[in-house]
Amino acid sequence: MASALKNLSTYDDSNIPDASEMTFAIVVADWNRDITHALYEGCLETLQKHGASEEKIHVVQVPGTFELPAAGRIIAGRENPDVVICIGCVIKGETQHDEYINNAVAQGLVNLSIATGRPFIFGVLTPNTHQQALDRAGGKHGNKGVEAAVTALRMAELYRAKATSKKGIGFG
Ligand SMILES: Nc1c(NC[C@H](O)[C@H](O)[C@H](O)CO)[nH]c(=O)[nH]c1=O
Numbered sequence: 001m002a003s004a005l006k007n008l009s010t011y012d013d014s015n016i017p018d019a020s021e022m023t024f025a026i027v028v029a030d031w032n033r034d035i036t037h038a039l040y041e042g043c044l045e046t047l048q049k050h051g052a053s054e055e056k057i058h059v060v061q062v063p064g065t066f067e068l069p070a071a072g073r074i075i076a077g078r079e080n081p082d083v084v085i086c087i088g089c090v091i092k093g094e095t096q097h098d099e100y101i102n103n104a105v106a107q108g109l110v111n112l113s114i115a116t117g118r119p120f121i122f123g124v125l126t127p128n129t130h131q132q133a134l135d136r137a138g139g140k141h142g143n144k145g146v147e148a149a150v151t152a153l154r155m156a157e158l159y160r161a162k163a164t165s166k167k168g169i170g171f172g
Pocket residue numbers: 029031032063064065066067088089090091092101
């Protein structure tokens with residue numbers, strides 16, 4: 001559903017778990033810093049709203065969105081978080097460079113999630129224009145960083161349950 005039809009910041013908080021025991025890693029791209037910083041703020045505020053403690057949120061910055069998967073893998077090995085949130089914004093230019101970045105990062109994060117069993121969250125905007133990015137970084141369509149945090153909270157709960165349950169999550 002397009003962001004224009006479903007605000008990125010609205011969610012049913014009745015099924016959001018308590019985050020007080022969870023550990024998070026957040027990787028933030030420097031490119032389009034005005035956008036990625038707004039996404040990061042929305043993400044951080046949402047995690048803390050649901051109980052996440054500051055000392056259990058590990059944050060690193062990388063040059064661009066293309067670096068998110070590699071940095072996510074590094075910080076996952078270093079801090080052993082329950083979930084890794086990757087934040088970036090790739091604005092379309094004159095060439096197809098944005099498509100190569102976006103496709104590589106999306107596939108890279110999926111591959112990491114499946115290969116490691118640890119959730120890597122795709123908190124990346126892929127707009128055609130800067131205005132579309134602003135609209136999704138706290139503007140009229142909400143904040144993608146809030147959506148990424150809500151996704152992270154629910155996936156961290158699943159990850160922690162898998163880590164503690166004897167039978168796994170039921171998919172073998
Ligand atoms: N044009 C954007 C980039 N480009 C840089 C790449 O992400 C990468 O850092 C470079 O290719 C070196 O590996 N990055 C963004 O995050 N957003 C853009 O709009």
